[in-house]
Amino acid sequence: MASNGVAPAEGCSLFGVGYENVFERLNKVYLQDRIASRGGSAEKFVVGPFGSGKTHFLRQLMEIAAAQGFATSEVSLDKDLDYSNRLLVYKEIVRNLRMPGSSGRGMREMLAACAKNVQGMLPDPDAAEAAFQGWLNGITDHDFKLDKFARVAQKAVRYYDQQDQDGFQTACQWLEGAFDNKEIASRLGEQPVKDDELKLCASQAMFSMFQFIRYAGFKGTVVCLDEADIGFQQTSKDKIQKILALLRADIGVINDLVGGAVFFVYALTNEVAQSMMQYDALKQRIFSAPGYGFMDGNDYAALISLSTTTDREAELRKIGHRLADLLYDHAGVPLAVDKSQAINKITQIAAEIIEEDISSSSRREMTKRTSILLLNILNRGSLEAAAAVAPPEEDEV
Incomplete structure (x- = not known):
């Protein structure tokens, strides 16, 4: 996802x-x-x-x-x-x-x-x-x-x-x-x-x-x-x-x-x-x-x-919130990021997608970005939609 x-x-x-x-x-x-x-x-x-x-x-x-x-x-x-x-x-x-x-x-x-x-x-x-x-x-x-x-x-x-x-x-x-x-x-x-x-x-x-x-x-x-x-x-x-x-x-x-x-x-x-x-x-x-x-x-x-909805942003928020509920209810381990912080970030992601106006794939994009966010919360304790990866160190000659 x-x-x-x-x-x-x-x-x-x-x-x-x-x-x-x-x-x-x-x-x-x-x-x-x-x-x-x-x-x-x-x-x-x-x-x-x-x-x-x-x-x-x-x-x-x-x-x-x-x-x-x-x-x-x-x-x-x-x-x-x-x-x-x-x-x-x-x-x-x-x-x-x-x-x-x-x-x-x-x-x-x-x-x-x-x-x-x-x-x-x-x-x-x-x-x-x-x-x-x-x-x-x-x-x-x-x-x-x-x-x-x-x-x-x-x-x-x-x-x-x-x-x-x-x-x-x-x-x-x-x-x-x-x-x-x-x-x-x-x-x-x-x-x-x-x-x-x-x-x-x-x-x-x-x-x-x-x-x-x-x-x-x-x-x-x-x-x-x-x-x-x-x-x-x-x-x-x-x-x-x-x-x-x-x-x-x-x-x-x-x-x-x-x-x-x-x-x-x-x-x-x-x-x-x-x-x-x-x-x-x-x-x-x-x-x-x-x-x-x-x-x-x-x-x-x-x-x-499936192409008509009255409030697209609210729909995207619901998708993100449901995914967050799954993680926080079933993770089985304490998470470093509070759920309220994750919800706020998900709300921000939904607004960004609406502003970008990618209506034909907005649900898919919301799923991707929210899943990335939640995986970073689970695996890194980070409240970021995409974690920065440090470049590999060069071997000494």
Whole structure:
């Protein structure tokens, strides 16, 4: 945070400020009511300039969801990940999938967590085993988006239950995206997926995975696609149109998905959001008239703008104060600088950033400068935003 001002991989909920009301609304309307209670699905687009806190926003949302029993997956749609490549996107979502209460990621962790969750639903061992076997046998009878996914997932869980590591690994490889591998398919008694069917297979497998997580008793899944502005920015106009068409199709599938219980959240810059408005079929689904945006109180607006705030300096002060609270409450050792002095310095930093007028990255800059200040307080007992470093002494000749 001190070096780059970027959100840490863990702990964003501890110091997130400025969007408490937004998270409360997303939690109630989407995580709890639509997804957990009804098994529905939805999508949102978090929009803001570089440095506006989009990554922090996504990670804080995932932490809120994970604490309530949701699976999560964070994927960076950078220039190396083509959004139009359905198989590649699926593999990344699977690779980064994390089940609640687990530090591991991926398909193997997901299947093991699902099996354990079902096995732990009843206190009596015999009743629990009977319920688990009934659940396992019923997988192929459930209405999954892709029948092949159901068959292989059933075999994978059965292998896991029987402690057949080779069989479990083979099934996991298929579920991780090796749909066209002839050897793996043969071992599982399936036909390899043809090249021209891979795109559809990957898309259906992804939604089947979300349905499976729900089928295993979890509340649902939150998928956050960060840096979508980079992933969506392509040099070819035809490629842009293809990506926007896929995005529009995904929205349709998400809204129609039965029992999927998934919440897709994309992070975009303002420029990319504007380009999306040039695609009429997509605009009709995400556009909100003035006064009807999410920040205006419309919980159902597709876009959430992070670029508007009534008092930027007060917001920056809150960021700094929250970071100071974390240090002084949890340092575990006496600090040489009194907290009131640190707060005064943080207030000064916030005013300096506003005066410098770097609005597009003011939150990131506040995070960097405050983190540097607090590290110097912790490590050097110094109330300086940047400590002077003495030049090295020359060796005597």
